[in-house]
Amino acid sequence: DGGITQSPKYLFRKEGQNVTLSCEQNLNHDAMYWYRQDPGQGLRLIYYSQIVNDFQKGDIAEGYSVSREKKESFPLTVTSAQKNPTAFYLCASSIGRDNTEAFFGQGTRLTVV
């Protein structure tokens, strides 16, 4: 079955540590996105990538980094510079710039203690 997979579903890290969230898709989609969800704030775009080896900052990129070495994978690193890392992180993909229907993964709940 085609889909988009995020792992792990729950993640705990100590303050000051970097952590990488995984996102893999087998939909052959060109575009991939990372969003963050906080209560009352909806989904905010962190980073997006329209093609392999290229990515762009979203609205709240500070404290995050990404890579897009393969079409199927778009990992997100939450660095120690991110002031409020505890959140629900969602990865999404879409066919490309002209297809707006994004498919989402199940999300990763990151808790920093």
Next chain:
Amino acid sequence: DQQVKQNSPSLSVQEGRISILNCDYTNSMFDYFLWYKKYPAEGPTFLISISSIKDKNEDGRFTVFLNKSAKHLSLHIVPSQPGDSAVYFCAAFAGGTSYGKLTFGQGTILTVHP
């Protein structure tokens, strides 16, 4: 600057009645709009969309209305069912930009009571 706004954080409706979820936007470059449904601890799932060249799109119990002059869209669910209880996000896309990034509203929690 919140370009897509859902001003009602929550909505409570009786089963069988109509649910109306509202969304306002400020960016006149937006030309495609989507509604997503989200259950707790899961990713959003696509529900219905509408292009700016239309003012209505219907899919079963779900209808989206777009009023471009008012920069307003709404999602109607008729009849509402308890399984519709979820968070609903409105999203917008500007087709003329280089990248197809979606801008989401804050979400509205819909509760349908049996």
